[in-house]
Amino acid sequence: MPSFQTQPVLIVAAILFALGLTGVLVRRNIIFMLISVEIMLNAAGLAFVAAGARWGQPDGQVMFLFILAMAASEISVALALVMQAYHQHKTLDVEELNALKDGTEPGFG
Amino acid sequence: MxxxxxxxxxxxxxxxxxxxxxxxxxxxxxxxxxxxxxxxxxxxxxxxxxxxxxxxxxxxxxxxxxxxxxxxxxxxxxxxxxxxxxxxxxxxxxxxxxxxxxxxxxxxxxxxxxxxxxxxxxVDMKRISLVLFKEYVIAVELVGFLLMAGIVGAAHIGKHKKKHPHRFLQNGKENGHADNNENNKEVKPGELLKEEMIHN
The missing domain is CATH 1.20.120.1200 (NADH-ubiquinone/plastoquinone oxidoreductase chain 6, subunit NuoJ)
Known part of the structure; x- marks a missing residue:
């Protein structure tokens, strides 16, 4: 039987996830949005590990390994995209990167 | 604790x-x-x-x-x-x-x-590794594919080989007269500015 209570861990994971979500919604710098996504993935991994430790099963930690690999590949591709976007548009503000939006000139708001 | x-x-x-x-x-x-x-x-x-x-x-x-x-x-x-x-x-x-x-x-x-x-x-390490390479072995291989795709994608996207912008961005200048949309004129200055930004 585990020597801890699961509820505080899940509450901490939820708070971290909410902070990451707030960061994605509030910040307009694309690097800060990526950082917030990493925080959210980390919080999800925390919830997985807490659940796995609660039931004494290894599946939670296995899932954390998969989340880790996914976060690593996601951040590498996303940072390559950020570099390209910065070289083409000279900005990291997501309000400026609206070339896919209808009715605007490409690349300029 | x-x-x-x-x-x-x-x-x-x-x-x-x-x-x-x-x-x-x-x-x-x-x-x-x-x-x-x-x-x-x-x-x-x-x-x-x-x-x-x-x-x-x-x-x-x-x-x-x-x-x-x-x-x-x-x-x-x-x-x-x-x-x-x-x-x-x-x-x-x-x-x-x-x-x-x-x-x-x-x-x-x-x-x-x-x-x-x-x-x-x-949970001891032995159980984790047994589960990882027995029940989840397909997922492990899929993660390998994902990492491979991530590496190749990052190397391809991050490659710095841009001599001219995308054709949608430059057709206002070259074959813009062949297009029949009438808002071509107001798109043009922005695109010219953009092209010279890219060349800089």
């Missing part, structure tokens, strides 16, 4: 709050390292030392280094040296250092107290 968890989670929440409220990316990254280290201490208190080690190595090591590389590369300019001087001021690193000192104190107390219940793993 419960105290360990509560202190670590308070540090994690404070550091994450500071991450999403910082203005400079490099300050946010310093606090993000602290946040990951604190979550790693939480893992240790949950009885998952393997995951805690992986968190430190991969999150606080690899991913943060990748982010710092990109932040540094995007800040190239004549003000880079001035920024460097600003970043070394105490008010930049005092906040993260205090939070990390709390974690270090926690860990040293844990180590000095000797045989502690917190280091006992909830």
């Amino acid at each position: 419960s105290l360990l968890f509560y202190i670590s989670s308070v540090v994690a929440i404070v550091a994450t709050l500071l991450v999403i409220t910082c203005h400079r990316p490099i300050h946010a990254l310093l606090y993000l390292v602290v946040s990951f280290l604190a979550v790693s201490m939480i893992f240790l208190s949950l009885g998952a030392p393997f995951v805690a080690v992986l968190e430190v190595i991969l999150y606080a090591g690899a991913i943060i280094v990748l982010l710092i590389f990109v932040v540094m590369m995007l800040n190239l300019g004549q003000e880079a040296a001035l920024q460097e001087k600003q970043w070394l001021q105490p008010k930049v690193w005092v906040g993260p250092s205090i939070l990390v000192a709390v974690l270090l104190l926690e860990m040293s107390i844990l180590l000095l107290r000797g045989e502690s219940a917190a280091i006992q793993p909830a």
Whole structure:
């Protein structure tokens, strides 16, 4: 039987996830949005590990390994995209990167 | 052990709050390292030392280094040296250092107290690896595909080979007269500006 209570861990994971979500919604710098996504993935991994430790099963930690690999590949591709976007548009503000939006000139708001 | 968890989670929440409220990316990254280290201490208190080690190595090591590389590369300019001087001021690193000192104190107390219940793993390593390579072997291979695709995609996207912009961006100049849309005129100045920006 585990020597801890699961509820505080899940509450901490939820708070971290909410902070990451707030960061994605509030910040307009694309690097800060990526950082917030990493925080959210980390919080999800925390919830997985807490659940796995609660039931004494290894599946939670296995899932954390998969989340880790996914976060690593996601951040590498996303940072390559950020570099390209910065070289083409000279900005990291997501309000400026609206070339896919209808009715605007490409690349300029 | 419960105290360990509560202190670590308070540090994690404070550091994450500071991450999403910082203005400079490099300050946010310093606090993000602290946040990951604190979550790693939480893992240790949950009885998952393997995951805690992986968190430190991969999150606080690899991913943060990748982010710092990109932040540094995007800040190239004549003000880079001035920024460097600003970043070394105490008010930049005092906040993260205090939070990390709390974690270090926690860990040293844990180590000095000797045989502690917190280091006992909830699930032993052997079971994790057996499950990982028996039941989840397909998922492991899929993760291998994902990492391969990530490497190839990052290498392809990050390749710096841009002599002319995309054809949608340049057709206002070259074959814009062949197009029949009438808002071609108002698109044109922006695109010319854009092209000369890209050539610069």
